[in-house]
Amino acid sequence: MSIIEGRRLLSFPRFHYAKESTSQKSKLSSQYNFEFHSEYIETIPVFNRDSLDQARPGSIIEYGMNMVKFFIIVWTLITTSLVVFASPQIPDYIVYGKDTVQTYNLILERYLQRHDTIKTDQLFGLSFRDGANFNCWRGYQAIYGIQNDSLFLVAIISCGELKNGKFNRSQSIDKISSIFGRRFENGKVFIDWFDGNISFPLSNKVLRCDGIFNTTFEKEKVLLISKGLLTKIEEVSNYVDSRNGIDRRDKEKIPDIIFKELKKKWKNQKEFDCSDKYVVTIDSNGYISEVKMRYSEQEIEKYYEMTEYKFCIDKLFKALRALKFDVIRDKGQPVSEDIYLEIWIDDNGKLENWTR
Structure with a gap:
């Protein structure tokens, strides 16, 4: 398990996809004899949490005050960034x-x-x-x-x-x-x-x-x-039903499908603790083409032993490589897709799905 990641500490609110009002569209459509198309979607912004070096406080009181100030500043920055950079944009x-x-x-x-x-x-x-x-x-x-x-x-x-x-x-x-x-x-x-x-x-x-x-x-x-x-x-x-392919129309269901396959093939080995966040790539043909941890190369190099990292990556990839999904296209062209997966392994070896 990464030393910069523990159990989930923060949860972020959902944000809604921007859409023009029905009355607005109907008025413009009437004026120009046009027809509008739109959908209502939700998305969850996801952010990596970087490790933070904390100076040792001079006293428990000073430490408590510093931590309060620190979390106020961090939360202000996070919420501001969420609103500005993750806000749905009108078209x-x-x-x-x-x-x-x-x-x-x-x-x-x-x-x-x-x-x-x-x-x-x-x-x-x-x-x-x-x-x-x-x-x-x-x-x-x-x-x-x-x-x-x-x-x-x-x-x-x-x-x-x-x-x-x-x-x-x-x-x-x-x-x-x-x-x-x-x-x-x-x-x-x-x-x-x-x-x-x-x-x-x-x-x-x-x-x-x-x-x-x-x-x-x-x-x-x-x-x-x-x-x-x-x-x-x-x-x-933009959707191709492949022979024996797994339905992937609903992206939010894919992490559960991947986790079930992983859990089915997971064996309790104690070499390394692979509790962490991963990105699973489904290629343009619907196959699992890559598994990697959800960190930068610099973070991986700094906080992980390469033996541990490669062990966990190989273990997940071998368990998932037989999966075959239907194909997703963008404007008619097949595309790959990254799926976020977070797993936790209890001391008794039980695998838990922590994906949110």
Whole structure:
């Protein structure tokens, strides 16, 4: 067992995936004759706890006071970081035909980041501080449109401005003009800097969501964009039922499946205590391809004997390598997936699932 990890000391609250209100979507849909798609997801932020070197206090009272101050500071930092960096972000929008869909590609943000040479709060006259909040740290929302197989920027609005189904077109024009100048023609800007895929949900079944930006639906329409030009359209299924594969639609159930397999093959050997946190990788074909501890290489080198580390890693991998899961895709492409697993071994050799 790692000397920097003991039994779980802290538990963190759940945070909810940001979603636009139903009334907001229905109003915008009515105005532009578009249809919205979204899902409600939950995510649990997970953080590593680093080891802390504590100076010996001069007295028990001093020690107690220092510890109170220390935990207040740590808890303040943790909760602030959770809110700022793990807060779900409201999306941008893309108008395509009769559909308007949410997108987390941050297409405009890519342009702004690339051209940020001033390194100040003001960039091309667009302040990232004005109107920014925990669920919209970039300080704006963008609306894009696909016309004649080309991708355009058509509006830049304030965070949440569409809650009434409308936005201030005059202010939007001023913002776009200040950034793009003469490139802003006929009420739009051609997005020639974007290469990638944009996906439209074709079902309400969500396979995966990172809780901040990216969401993968079971069935999607994928638009392939190259230098702002639409090159290909395809409908994809992001879930593949493999022969004898284990169902993995619900990611939260996978740690229990892995633990049951591990417990079934676990033997009480006393060479090393393998109680710890692990990351189990399911590759793009649905097989277990790697097991590692959930620490950096520097932490492992500093706090572990390599013999102990390799023993525990090999023991878990050999117990799990026969597992075969169904395949998960992202925009039609098979992807690997990391699964968090925490185990505890009692003195009597009993294996416990501590995954939260």
